[in-house]
Amino acid sequence: MAIKRLIALLAPPVFPGEEERTNKAAFLNAILYSVILLGGAGAAAILLAGGGGIDTILFTGTTILVAFFCLWLMRRGSIRTASLIILIVLWGLFTVIVALAGGVQIATFGCFGVLSLIGGFLLGYRGIIASVAAAVLTGLGLYLAEMAGLLPPLQIDSLTAWIVYSVIFIFQGLLLYYGLRALDIIINRWRNELWERRRMEDALRISEDRFRRVIEALPIGIYLFDLNEDNRLVLRMSNPASTQGFQKDQHPFMGTSVEEILAGLGESEMLEHFYSVVHGGEPFTKERSLVESGKVTLAVEERLFSAGPRSMAAAFVDITRFKQSEQERESLIRELEAKNAELERFTYTVSHDLKSPLITIRGFLGFIARDAQSGNIERLNADLNRVSEATTKMQQLLDDLLELSRIGRIINTPQTVSFNTIVRDALELVAGQIAARGVQVTVQPDMPAISGDRARLVEVMQNLLDNAVKFMGSQLRPHIEVGSRLCDQPEMCLFYVKDNGQGIEPRFHETVFGLFNKLDARSEGTGVGLALVHRIINVHNGKIWVESEGEGMGSTFCFTLPVSSKAAPPGEVK
Amino acid sequence: MNGEPVLVLLIEDNPDHAELIIRTMSEHRIVNHINHVSDGQQALEYLFHQGIYSDPASSPRPHIILLDLRLPRVDGLQVLDAIKQDEELKIIPVVVLTTSEAEKDIARAYDNHVNSYLVKPVGFEEFTKLMDDMGYYWLGWNTNPA
Incomplete structure (x- = not known):
């Protein structure tokens, strides 16, 4: 011790x-x-x-x-x-x-x-x-x-x-x-320091290698820029994904200035953002999309961010698929909303139109009782007649509704048929009315063959021809013309039924196709005809509209149908 | 109403409904005369003295307007709007009489300053009761502008 x-x-x-x-x-x-x-x-x-x-x-x-x-x-x-x-x-x-x-x-x-x-x-x-x-x-x-x-x-x-x-x-x-x-x-x-330094260098190399591998495997295009001694940004590194936006021989070399690269891409307006970011500015994000005929074909998100002192990175994320699905979703939502609105209108119309004859029936039943009590036989008969007509009307409405609901569900197998054949079949069905009114009908020969439900399309033509005759007005030389025109969609063809009858005012051009919408309350029918036509054309992926300058100016009903890729069977063309 | 003849303008496209309304209202002692037009276009022509109604004597100003909403040519809501936009006509009480119970129709009618919104009932008793009450209220109890 x-x-x-x-x-x-x-x-x-x-x-x-x-x-x-x-x-x-x-x-x-x-x-x-x-x-x-x-x-x-x-x-x-x-x-x-x-x-x-x-x-x-x-x-x-x-x-x-x-x-x-x-x-x-x-x-x-x-x-x-x-x-x-x-x-x-x-x-x-x-x-x-x-x-x-x-x-x-x-x-x-x-x-x-x-x-x-x-x-x-x-x-x-x-x-x-x-x-x-x-x-x-x-x-x-x-x-x-x-x-x-x-x-x-x-x-x-x-x-x-x-x-x-x-x-x-x-x-x-x-x-x-x-x-x-x-x-x-x-x-x-000295030996320890040397060993420590070598160990750190190894760790640094491994870490750098790891990050390089990750960056090179990323599907995001990355460019790394440094400020050179003249304080210009030059390209120091880029990963394989970054070549996507360039042609093979256009991809910028290392050391190229950012000015040169952006000028080559026609994006010189981005320059200030690059320099702002490298000098400590906020990260910058921009989306750009290429839209061709309403569809997103390429969408890229550009991000500029600092990568340390005197250094910055530009990342390009391909968001095409995201944008496309977003666009698709929006269009589906719009379609669904339109369908919902249509359904709402339909329900409303149906309830309104079915309720209307009921009010008549129940109302006049009351009067019939009074008529019987008072012995007013003449009025009793008239009222009975009203009740009877109202029940007939209801029956008609129900039949029409059933018919309309069938179109959406049942569609016969599409067949290739010359449109002339369809017009011929329809003309046979309305021959009586045409003859009675003395209407002259011209049909363009050799109209294209179309692909669709033959019976339903005959129904379309029958309705349009019937309407044209019915609403001829006071025309002394009634005339109907059926023909076809080229359509801006290559897979479709435009057909038309043109008359010189009483015409339709522009404000009714949309509503004529509505269910039970009748411009003339006194005209025959329930007002389901054009709604039916509209539905059939829609089921065929076509569109229908009416062109008319107004009353007394005649009207032209135009619609598009898919043209058949096959030729019509021989002997069909008239 | 001070011995002055009371005039109703009925705008109704369904002839059966028009007959029902006219018959039930005629039983009142209040109403002296009902003028009936069967679509929106005719209604506007009547009210603004145009077309076949260009002679004001053929289209006297009504004390109350009964308006159906679903009308051919010009829609009932458009007729309502035209009435309520007009300085002279806007003070006439307009009672909508329709089969529609759609919320959208009700809201739009009130947006266009309708004075009353009535849904046609199904059933004779109910129908006559409603027409009675409506007549007594608007032409009896209610004080209308001169």
Whole structure:
């Protein structure tokens, strides 16, 4: 325990994290204890040998005291001050010893060599210069003093020489030991640093490689730009996905300026955003889409963002599919809304039109009871007639509704048939009305063959021809023309039924196709005819509309139907 | 109404409904005369003295207008709008008398400042009761502008 405590007391101070300082402190500690022990031992030896006197005790004692003071200073951390003090004291001691011993020729003079080494080790380059200069100048001073006869004659015996040399050797040994240790520390540190650096470089390379692989595999086009020495953005890196927007030979080379790239793409207006982002501006996002005939064919989202100091990235995300499905969804929603609105109108119309004859029936039943009571047979018959007609009307409405609902559900297998055949069939069905009104009908020969439900399309023509005859008005030379025209959709053909009858005012051009909509309340029928026609054409993916400049101007009903890719069966064309 | 003859303009396209209304209303002592037009176009011509009604004597100003909504040529709501946009005609009470219970129709009628909205009931008793009440209310109890 006591020994351990003694060792701990004698041990040099440790400065955590400061290896070099700790090493210097250990060296200084060894030097100071050596000075104390060797100084004491040397002085004792010289005194025992009969040399020296009170001055030897005085000098050695002072030196030992100073060494203890330096130990105290060193433990407080003032290594440089302690080093400087002990060096100066040792220098003084050696100078006195050498001077008293008779000059530069004695062995003790060699101590100055050791002193300069210690100075260099403890105080660095300046320490070396100062201590070497001090040794040389002290030697010169001693020589001049000897020449002037100021020094006592040379008086040294072999024992003193041995002691002095031994001291020198011990100091040299200590110096070498601590010097090597310092070198070892430096080499170790250097090796550790090198190893650490290599490890970091490896980690960096692995990390960079990982990110490069990820970026190269990304389906997002990425361009990395750096500011060059002229503060222009130039291309530093791009991933394979970035080539998508370019032709093969147009893809920009590394080092190309952003000005050149954007000019090539015709997007110079983006330039300011690139520079704004690299100079610390907010990230910038822009969507652009290419729309061809109402459909999105290409959609890209561009994002500009900072990639660190003097660097920025431009990312291009292909959002075509997203935009397309968005467009599709919107169109489906619109379609659905239109269908819903149609259904709502339909329900409303049906309820209204079915309720109307009911009101008549129930109302007149009341009057019939009164008529019977009052014996008014004439009015009773008239009222019975109204009730009967109302029930007939209801029956008709229900039949028409059933018919209309069938069209949407049941469609005969589409067949290729010449439109002339359809017109011929329809004309046969309305031949009676045409003859009665004396209408002249012209049909364009060789109209295209269409693909569709033959029976239903005959129904369409029958309705349109029937309407044309019915609403001829007061026309003296009634005429109906059936023909076809080219359509702007290549897979469709436009057909028309044109009359010179009473015409339809533009404000009714939409409503004529509505269910149970009748322009003339007195005309025959329930008003389902054109609703039926509209439905049949719609089921065939066609469109129907009416062109008329107004009353007395005649009207033209136009509709489109899909043309058949196959030729009509032979013999069908009239 | 101060001995002045009370005139009703009935705008109704269904001849049976028109007959029902005219018969039930004629039983009142309040109404002296009902003028009937069968579509929106005719109604406008009557009210604005145009066409066959260009002689104001043939189209006297009614005290109340009974209006069906679903009319051929010009829709009932358009007729209502035309009446309520006109400085002279807008003070005439307009009672919509229709089969429609559609919310949209009700809302649009009130948007166009209709004075009353009545749905034709199914059933003789109900129908006559409604016509009675309507007649007593609008032509009896209610104070109409001069």
